[in-house]
Amino acid sequence: MNPSMTAPTAAIKSGTQVVQRVAALLRSVSARNRLGARLIDLCTEVNIERPTAHRILQGLVSEGLIRQDETSKRYFLGSMIYEMGLAASPRTNMRDLCHAHLQQIAQATGDTVFLTTRAGFDGVCIDRAEGAFPIKVFVLEVGRRRPLNIGGGALAILSFLDDNEIERILSINKERCAEKFPNYSEAEVRKIIARARARGFVISDAVELPGVRTIAFPIFDKNNHPVAAISVATLSQRMDKGRSDLAISCITKAIEQIQPTLLTMEDGN
Incomplete structure (x- = not known):
């Protein structure tokens, strides 16, 4: 330790590191919650x-924030997370507002539908509905965070922010996108943004799963800021013009119904 570092300063630094590790583990478990997270995967990510990860996770298990399956030994979010989430829910609950519409879109298209909201420099999947098409495209798990410049729903939000905010987000997210997403191209993102502004929606290919295409529309708040997005994802070869037109029609109709209700709820707050 640096001799000039006082004991209180060292303690603060150590405490901050623990908090960061706890938060990182919770985010990683959340991203894998459908199937559960293995200890080795959490350590790597x-x-x-x-030993440190195991000790922290067991502490979280004892507090009810994480649970561990006795058979598989995989980790899942605990009941306390759900209870805390209910307390922290925004007054305008986007998931409740959009859920029925997501189900209708999934039923009409047969494909997987996602609801993404903005959280700082990230997009977070907060809901998902599955269509009847037998090949499921699970680009996102509910609760997973990704940079705002990754994924159709996040890009639909990013594309309609003001230019200065877009530049700030691209700059801040640049290193981690290059590190975690080898196929990421900022030049391609800029093209997607330009096309989205001309069309009013995003069409993009998944950087993580080759052969997957997404169509996404933003949802705006009363100040005309993009706060969420609805997206449909399916196999690229399945997303021909007819299916694209169907997805566009379904999402447009849903947002036309969601938007007035959202504005009314915001005014009521």
């Missing part, structure tokens, strides 16, 4: 040594 969060870059924490196995």
Whole structure:
């Protein structure tokens, strides 16, 4: 330790590191919550040594924030997270407002539909509905965060922010996109943004899953800021013009119904 560092300063630094590790583990478990998270995967993603990760996770288990399946030993979010989430829910609950519409779109298209909201420099999947098409495209798990310049729904939000905000987000997210998404191209993102502004929606290919295409529309608040997006994802070869037109029609109709209700709810707050 640096001799000039006082004991209180060192303690604060150590405490901050623990908080960062806890938050990183919770985010990683959340992203894998459907199937559960293995300890080895959590250690790799969060870059924490196995004994340290295990000790933190067991502490979270004891507090009800994480649960561990006795058979598979995989980790899942605990009931306390749900209870805390209810308390922290915004007064305008976007998931409740959009859920029925997502189900209708999934039923009409047969494909997987996602609801994404903005959280700082990230997009967060907060809901998903599955259509009847047998090949499921699970680009996102509910609760997963990705940079705002990754994924159709996030890009639909990013595209309709003001230019200065777009530049700030692209700059801040540049390093982690290059590190975590080898196929990421900022030049391609800029093209997608330009096309989205001309069309009013995003059409993009997934950077993580080759052969997957997404159509996404933004949802705006009363100040005309994009706060969420609805997207339909399916196999690229399935997304021909007829299916694209169907997805566009379904999402447009849903947002036409969602938008007035959202504005009314915001005015009521």
